Amino acid sequence: MLAAMIRLAxxxxxxxxPALTGQPGPVPDALRDLSCILPAGSFHxxxxxxxxxxxxxxxxxxxxxxxxxxxxxxxxxxxxETPRAALPxxxxxxxxxxxxxxxxxxxxxxxxxxxxxxxxxVAEAQIRADVTEMLDWVGLATKxxxxxxxxxxxxxxxxxxARAVVARPALLLADEPTGNLDLPQARRVLALLxxxxxxxxxxxxxxxxATLIEEYPAPALYLxxxxxxxxx
Amino acid sequence: MVDxxxxxxxxxDPLGLRHAxxxxxLPALVGAMAMLAALALTxxxxxxxxxxxxxxxxxxxxxxxxPDTDPARAAAALASLAALPGVxxxxxxxxERLAALLTPWLGPNMAGLPEQLLxxxxxxxxxTSSSVPEALAAQLAAAVPGAAVEWQGLWxxxxxxxxxxxxxxxxxxxxxxxxxxxxxxxxxxxxxxxxRRESIAILHGIGATDGAIAGRFASRIAWLAGTGAxxxxxxxxxxxxxxxxxxxxxxGAVQGAPWARLPWxxxxxxxxxxxxxxxxxxxxTLRLWLQRLP
Numbered sequence: 001m002l003a004a005m006i007r008l009a010x011x012x013x014x015x016x017x018p019a020l021t022g023q024p025g026p027v028p029d030a031l032r033d034l035s036c037i038l039p040a041g042s043f044h045x046x047x048x049x050x051x052x053x054x055x056x057x058x059x060x061x062x063x064x065x066x067x068x069x070x071x072x073x074x075x076x077x078x079x080x081e082t083p084r085a086a087l088p089x090x091x092x093x094x095x096x097x098x099x100x101x102x103x104x105x106x107x108x109x110x111x112x113x114x115x116x117x118x119x120x121x122v123a124e125a126q127i128r129a130d131v132t133e134m135l136d137w138v139g140l141a142t143k144x145x146x147x148x149x150x151x152x153x154x155x156x157x158x159x160x161x162a163r164a165v166v167a168r169p170a171l172l173l174a175d176e177p178t179g180n181l182d183l184p185q186a187r188r189v190l191a192l193l194x195x196x197x198x199x200x201x202x203x204x205x206x207x208x209x210a211t212l213i214e215e216y217p218a219p220a221l222y223l224x225x226x227x228x229x230x231x232x
Numbered sequence: 233m234v235d236x237x238x239x240x241x242x243x244x245d246p247l248g249l250r251h252a253x254x255x256x257x258l259p260a261l262v263g264a265m266a267m268l269a270a271l272a273l274t275x276x277x278x279x280x281x282x283x284x285x286x287x288x289x290x291x292x293x294x295x296x297x298x299p300d301t302d303p304a305r306a307a308a309a310l311a312s313l314a315a316l317p318g319v320x321x322x323x324x325x326x327x328e329r330l331a332a333l334l335t336p337w338l339g340p341n342m343a344g345l346p347e348q349l350l351x352x353x354x355x356x357x358x359x360t361s362s363s364v365p366e367a368l369a370a371q372l373a374a375a376v377p378g379a380a381v382e383w384q385g386l387w388x389x390x391x392x393x394x395x396x397x398x399x400x401x402x403x404x405x406x407x408x409x410x411x412x413x414x415x416x417x418x419x420x421x422x423x424x425x426x427x428r429r430e431s432i433a434i435l436h437g438i439g440a441t442d443g444a445i446a447g448r449f450a451s452r453i454a455w456l457a458g459t460g461a462x463x464x465x466x467x468x469x470x471x472x473x474x475x476x477x478x479x480x481x482x483x484g485a486v487q488g489a490p491w492a493r494l495p496w497x498x499x500x501x502x503x504x505x506x507x508x509x510x511x512x513x514x515x516x517t518l519r520l521w522l523q524r525l526p
Binding site for chain 1: 246248251297430431435436437439440441442444464526
């Protein structure tokens with residue numbers, strides 16, 4: 001039996017600011033009563049229609065939001081009870097691949113990928129070795145000094161993946177990582193995710209790409225209107 | 233084969249603050265503040281020296297010039313003055329001392345002057361040196377009609393009060409300048425936050441602590457404020473030397489070069505003080521803003 005990496009018990013999320021919706025009256029729940037356990041080293045697809053709450057759930061798991069109710073436990077920490085000052089250390093154990101890559105436009109590919117290591121205070125010589133290896137792994141070895149604006153969408157996504165995994169996170173989250181890519185590029189990103197999974201990383205990938213799911217069958221979480229309607 | 237970079241000039245500036253907090257406007261503004269601060273500092277120092285010097289010359293001695301030199305009336309007037317409230321003692325000024333006082337104007341050979349031409353003076357020592365009470369002035373006039381009262385302490389007292397107030401005003405200006413400098417830094421930091429909101433969110437998301445993010449802003453601001461203040465202080469020096477030279481006759485410091493009488497300790501501390509102020513203001517602004525993030 002694998003240890004739980006993530007545990008959700010009746011987790012709910014409601015965005016606090018009515019200004020976000022511009023609608024009068026109560027704000028609807030973005031997530032409702034989610035309960036599940038994701039073991040360490042597992043791979044899960046996160047599925048559901050647009051607006052189902054996939055990004056909100058990933059934001060919760062990335063500690064970018066706190067649950068409005070219920071209990072979220074990551075790495076054995078109950079997030080609602082964890083002090084704010086302790087969250088950065090937890091975030092450093094989580095890698096996130098956003099849909100839009102979110103690379104810093106004024107930094108080279110090398111410096112973007114090196115960010116998590118520099119934040120962790122890793123020695124510059126070690127950073128150079130690790131980032132070089134990582135960029136080689138994602139196929140961007142010749143783009144180290146290139147600015148993100150000069151990269152294709154697929155290259156930006158692979159750079160974002162390299163940044164997410166360069167510090168060897170225990171948990172890797174990906175929000176539609178292949179959403180803007182053609183199939184060959186998407187397959188390449190999926191291959192990288194599978195390789196991370198093979199190395200022991202717990203992975204949750206939100207996607208609409210049925211082709212990729214068929215190519216790599218794995219347990220899935222199905223969300224609809226903020227509720228978890230199937231897990232398996 | 234990996235194209236490994238040979239240098240990472242911007243790698244240590246993950247927030248791109250060299251562009252978001254540019255090195256022109258903020259140093260120029262802080263430099264102008266530093267010039268004002270240096271002026272205020274020097275003015276406060278100078279006013280303090282003046283007040284101290286004049287306070288040292290402030291005594292409770294009043295000189296009364298009698299309307300005539302008749303010995304009998306002078307003795308009666310002396311007794312009346314000595315009995316006045318507020319007068320510690322009264323004594324006539326001896327002819328030898330009077331001669332010594334007049335020598336600078338009349339020359340050393342005063343033996344041939346008729347005695348009637350020399351004024352009859354009485355020196356009163358008051359119980360207080362701060363001011364001549366209005367009541368005492370009236371009583372003097374009533375006791376010895378026609379007597380002329382000379383009390384330089386009255387003017388010295390007013391000058392001391394003026395200098396003290398000038399010093400307080402200069403120190404207030406110094407505080408005001410520091411306050412404006414803090415406001416300028418806060419506005420600059422808020423502009424930097426607006427320009428780098430997305431970058432801050434990304435760094436926050438990959439595990440940067442509030443201290444790490446605020447520290448990068450604060451270091452950049454401290455550098456800009458410190459260099460700006462250093463330039464401003466250096467530019468102010470010629471003006472300060474000129475002012476100190478102009479004030480030298482008043483302060484009695486006519487010997488030595490004017491630059492030696494500048495408040496060097498305060499001036500030397502201005503750039504690091506500005507850097508520290510900027511660092512603190514940036515830290516506070518950033519940490520307050522970062523509380524909005526989870």
